[in-house]
Amino acid sequence: MSELLSKATELDAADPLAALRSRFVLDDVVYLDGNSLGALPAGVAERLQDVVRREWGELRIRSWDESGWWTAPERIGDRIAPLVGAAPGQVVVGDSTSVNVFKALVAAVRIAREGDGAVERDEILVDATTFPTDGYIAESAARMTGCALRPVRPEEVPAALGPRTAAVLLNHVDYRSGRLFDLPGLTAAVHAVGAVAVWDLCHSAGALPVELDAHGVDLAVGCTYKFLNGGPGAPAYLYVRHGLQERFDTPLPGWNSHVEPFGMRPGYTPAAGAVRGRVGTPEILSLLALDAALDVWEGVDIAAVRRKSLALTDFFLECVARYVPEGAVECVTPLAHEERGSQIALRHERAGEVMRALTARGVVGDFRHPDVLRFGFTPLYVGFADTERAARTLAETLPA
Numbered sequence: 001m002s003e004l005l006s007k008a009t010e011l012d013a014a015d016p017l018a019a020l021r022s023r024f025v026l027d028d029v030v031y032l033d034g035n036s037l038g039a040l041p042a043g044v045a046e047r048l049q050d051v052v053r054r055e056w057g058e059l060r061i062r063s064w065d066e067s068g069w070w071t072a073p074e075r076i077g078d079r080i081a082p083l084v085g086a087a088p089g090q091v092v093v094g095d096s097t098s099v100n101v102f103k104a105l106v107a108a109v110r111i112a113r114e115g116d117g118a119v120e121r122d123e124i125l126v127d128a129t130t131f132p133t134d135g136y137i138a139e140s141a142a143r144m145t146g147c148a149l150r151p152v153r154p155e156e157v158p159a160a161l162g163p164r165t166a167a168v169l170l171n172h173v174d175y176r177s178g179r180l181f182d183l184p185g186l187t188a189a190v191h192a193v194g195a196v197a198v199w200d201l202c203h204s205a206g207a208l209p210v211e212l213d214a215h216g217v218d219l220a221v222g223c224t225y226k227f228l229n230g231g232p233g234a235p236a237y238l239y240v241r242h243g244l245q246e247r248f249d250t251p252l253p254g255w256n257s258h259v260e261p262f263g264m265r266p267g268y269t270p271a272a273g274a275v276r277g278r279v280g281t282p283e284i285l286s287l288l289a290l291d292a293a294l295d296v297w298e299g300v301d302i303a304a305v306r307r308k309s310l311a312l313t314d315f316f317l318e319c320v321a322r323y324v325p326e327g328a329v330e331c332v333t334p335l336a337h338e339e340r341g342s343q344i345a346l347r348h349e350r351a352g353e354v355m356r357a358l359t360a361r362g363v364v365g366d367f368r369h370p371d372v373l374r375f376g377f378t379p380l381y382v383g384f385a386d387t388e389r390a391a392r393t394l395a396e397t398l399p400a
């Protein structure tokens with residue numbers, strides 16, 4: 001047995017989270033794409049069977065009340081809340097991340113302008129390297145609110161902030177490089193100029209502590225199909241901190257966020273609390289699949305998840321350094337722990353081809369245009385032997 005393989009075996013034996021893997025449906029593939037689509041938690045299929053056959057099939061319309069369908073967006077939001085460091089009543093689940101970015105960003109501009117009417121706030125800052133949907137939505141939100149959109153790199157945000165800044169949309173972890181940004185520091189800088197911060201947590205929630213309440217984050221959004229394992233197309237979530245909920249003026253005031261949805265009133269009066277972030281009828285099937293998926297977090301400490309995530313990514317880098325010839329790939333993920341999310345991104349000019357070959361050999365990561373090999377590490381089900389195998393297979397797969 002190679003030295004790294006025996007090290008992996010020791011690390012797996014000492015891993016306090018190792019048993020969590022049995023909470024998922026997995027095979028012998030090394031699955032390093034949980035930062036795109038999380039694996040299937042074991043209880044989801046059975047729960048969905050029951051939802052479809054009994055709640056829908058037998059109870060039909062009664063399930064809106066009797067099965068708790070109507071309040072599921074807030075109830076499941078409260079299950080996500082502890083994973084992102086939020087007290088209850090601030091997270092609601094529904095719609096896609098893109099739609100929630102739109103709600104949050106337009107509402108952020110409205111809040112910022114209402115705060116100090118004397119100041120003309122007409123600029124939105126957006127992460128220039130963001131996942132494209134956030135940039136597209138920000139461009140439209142800027143046009144709709146009469147703001148200019150200014151794309152800046154996250155590290156340039158403090159210098160770019162000023163009295164005209166209304167809102168800032170940032171990613172906690174960059175989807176391509178896996179770089180973790182300073183959420184507390186950047187949020188404080190945004191607040192110092194009286195602007196509102198919106199964070200996209202897609203690549204951090206479920207992989208590392210987020211602590212939204214502790215850091216005074218205003219608004220946040222995230223998907224649930226990556227590290228939260230909610231399944232393909234699972235609904236996203238929106239966090240609005242308690243102190244801003246009264247002022248959260250949604251640009252999508254659908255009937256589900258009305259104070260009295262079944263009053264069928266012609267005029268809109270928003271409900272209080274997180275419900276204000278809802279729009280239309282909840283996506284019950286995918287919402288309840290997510291509900292079942294969240295059972296895997298029972299008794300799991302997010303700080304332990306972070307410790308394992310860093311240990312896995314450190315070990316992967318160690319194995320890559322040992323197995324892959326020097327200079328064959330370039331790591332674009334920061335080495336410093338405080339700047340690293342839960343993925344390693346390696347640059348290679350034929351990355352697309354390499355990832356196809358790796359996948360064919362049972363190591364699944366993904367390729368991001370134009371030259372990035374992405375390896376996502378989900379601590380709940382990825383182990384150290386998987387990690388060693390991934391690096392060894394990569395070395396065997398790379399073109400000479």
Ligand SMILES: Cc1ncc(COP(=O)(O)O)c(C=O)c1O
Pocket residue numbers: 096097098099131133134171175200202203223236
């Ligand atoms: C940072 C980030 N934001 C948003 C999205 C996607 O948004 P949506 O859930 O609307 O597809 C992704 C990935 O798909 C992402 O990585």
Ligand SMILES: Nc1c(O)cccc1C(=O)C[C@H](N)C(=O)O
Pocket residue numbers: 035036037131175176202233
């Ligand atoms: N949301 C996705 C989808 O519907 C299909 C394929 C991939 C995705 C993704 O999540 C991509 C992902 N956000 C990324 O970081 O690249």
